[in-house]
Amino acid sequence: MRYRFRCLLVVVFLTLSWFGTADSLLAQESCRISVDTILAARNDNVVDPKLKRHIGELQSMFNYTSYRLLSSESLNLSVGQSGMVSLPGDRRLKITPQRIHGSRADIALLMMKQTRTVFETQVQLLNRGNLFVGGPAYQNGNLIFKISSAY
């Protein structure tokens, strides 16, 4: 009898785990947003070891030779809560998770430079996925912001 009860527990646990991963039972109310600031340049061939895992495919698309991690910041934000990340060049990125559904989070991004709004966007970011936002010139290269979410 005890053996059968244990088997039943295992079955229930596995079933719940499967449904849990299907995101049908537990609704997420907060997520962790990370913003890595990368300086891409062509003056040398240095690639930050911390970036190698993420940069590999980018290297085949861009003609930069070096990728340096300038800063890394993480925010734990609830849905509807805004967080601000300071970026080089007097830039700020305002991040607001708006909804988490299934494997994606709806996130509003507001990029500002000094007091001016550069762009405003709404993205659906995959759980543990990355959005690379790049372009601004900085020092002898260009900035790339790797924005990722996890929940």
Add this chain to the structure above:
Amino acid sequence: MTHPDSNVCDEMLLDRYLDGDVDAGERVQMEAHIAACRQCRRQVAALEAFSQNLNDRVQHAVDSVDFVALEKQVLNKALRQYRSRGGLSRFVASLKYIIPATVTAGLLLFFTYSNYVLKPPPVPSAIINSFTGSMSSVMIFETPETRQTILWYTEETDVESEPNAV
């Protein structure tokens, strides 16, 4: 152990005498007594006759038994019991462990396969629903293999920017 008076009948000694369980002195004593005592002679004769008769019957019964067939019968019965106990019944008994173990293993396989092995084709890491701003250019594209979404823009006032970086 000798009897003090050989003229007195001693049934226990007589029984031992008939069983051959007496020493030399007792045997001589009993033989002398039996020779002199008619009652004991009769008893000895009756017991010997009974013993002979019993031996004959036992021998007859033993002769009438086919030991080869009996041995075969016993062996067959023992084998049947062994097979029924160790064969099918053992398998049936083990089913109560095999079935739950198989079901659990199947569920584990299904869980592992559906969550870890069966990887869906990559989807864009980010879907851009809306984009507004004051920029001189903007490009949205993704990497070919893992479909990492890239948003590349050039600021309006950014004189150092490199629009041809890609």
